[in-house]
Amino acid sequence: MVVVITGDDAGNTPRKVLRVLESGNRILVEGVNRAYKHVKKGHPSSPQGGRISRELPISSSNALIYCGKCSKGVRIGTRVTASSRERYCKVCKDSLGRVGREKADA
Numbered sequence: 616m617v618v619v620i621t622g623d624d625a626g627n628t629p630r631k632v633l634r635v636l637e638s639g640n641r642i643l644v645e646g647v648n649r650a651y652k653h654v655k656k657g658h659p660s661s662p663q664g665g666r667i668s669r670e671l672p673i674s675s676s677n678a679l680i681y682c683g684k685c686s687k688g689v690r691i692g693t694r695v696t697a698s699s700r701e702r703y704c705k706v707c708k709d710s711l712g713r714v715g716r717e718k719a720d721a
């Protein structure tokens with residue numbers, strides 16, 4: 616979950632990341648940066664025509680990882696644990712999940 620910090624959709628609401636593009640530089644966030652596209656009759660996703668709305672990607676620098684314990688967007692760090700690397704909240708130091716593969720020999 617992320618919190619968007621700039622633009623019309625900014626706010627302290629945790630949102631779902633739908634896709635990560637360009638190796639992490641841009642992300643597609645549910646309900647953020649929606650745009651309407653006007654389509655003619657016969658379009659596969661709107662057979663009657665009209666407007667279809669979809670999210671456009673935003674820069675990942677405009678979003679923060681959401682920390683459930685702090686209930687807000689926080690800056691994160693990474694640290695090495697016994698078995699892997701993990702992300703953690705810089706505010707409360709709580710783990711925010713593993714990064715990368717788990718070490719086989721740990």
Ligand SMILES: [Zn+2]
Nearest residue numbers: 682685704707
């Ligand atoms: Zn936290």
